[in-house]
Amino acid sequence: MIKAEQKPMDEILGYIESYNKILLSGCGACVTVCHAGGEKEVELLSYSLKMARKKMGNPIEILEITPARQCEPEFALELKEMVQNVEAVLSIACGVGVQTLVRHYPNTPIFPGLNTTFLGETVIHGIWEERCQACGNCVLGKTGGICPISRCAKQLLNGPCGGSSNGKCEIKKEADCAWQLIYDRMKNLKQLHKLEEIIPAKRWGIESRDSGLRRIVREDLKV
């Protein structure tokens, strides 16, 4: 799922400094799971902002809402009435949710309250780790289900590099070396021979972000 973290308070206060009534919108999906933009976080941020503005001598009124998924038009449109009654919207959904609101509310300033960080997994409650970079052509089938694009600092497709030491990455000492994990996994599965196959370089410019905006079209689903 998408993982995110709240932006620094000063940055958020800067975005809304000229407004006296805003809507603070969370999202009930990914950012709720990583405790960055769910209903609880909406309330916490709302109180924090109200208190900070009150201290500045410039109180602010904040309406609160947490649609089930801010990145879906049906849910984004639920905000319509509230958006009409405020000067701006602060969204603590991911960057996708923010842009969905921007698309549906062209006349209202919409600001992000989160930094969307990565696609990741909950390692244990309170710790999330990157697992996918949405590179567009999944290689997990060749690497024992461990992603070298998101988990290897050098994104090596045929690793490890010379810096792997005692199973740890030389770039981030606390991180496991992805290629050590891949080797251990393949050994465990008795499939080490599969690593002899060279994985060809990825076509970043064709299948990934380097060629610009990516889009999926399913004609059968269009209404």
Add this chain to the structure above:
Amino acid sequence: MSSFEPKIIAFCCDQSGYPSLEMAGRLGLRLPKNVEVVRVPCAGRIETIYLLRALERVADGILIFACYEENCQFLRGNLRVKSRLFYAYKILEKIGLEKERLEICNLSTNSGVRFVEVLQRKYDALKKLGPNPFTQKV
């Protein structure tokens, strides 16, 4: 400033804080003025937002009376509230409010005297610290 009577919200765990409050009553001990007791089934029930809400609306200070660590009936409730308290400290730092207004006190069922002593110490400290600017009308 001398007429300032700090308002303290005392969150009391049902297994330690509240029995201590009852014991203080039986011993005839007097609480400081302006203390409001909020009884909770376990300190782990206290969410960070409760602390913020109290500080935004009425409280000059908050005391959480929880069981001793490793002595929680629900195993980790007192540790959870401690983590939430530290999270609240971070928020208070960002918005510029003294973190001394929030405090946790671990005690056992029969700590009536300690209960009152800690509240009195908090009352005196808040009196020195002054009113919470957020509860004052702008």
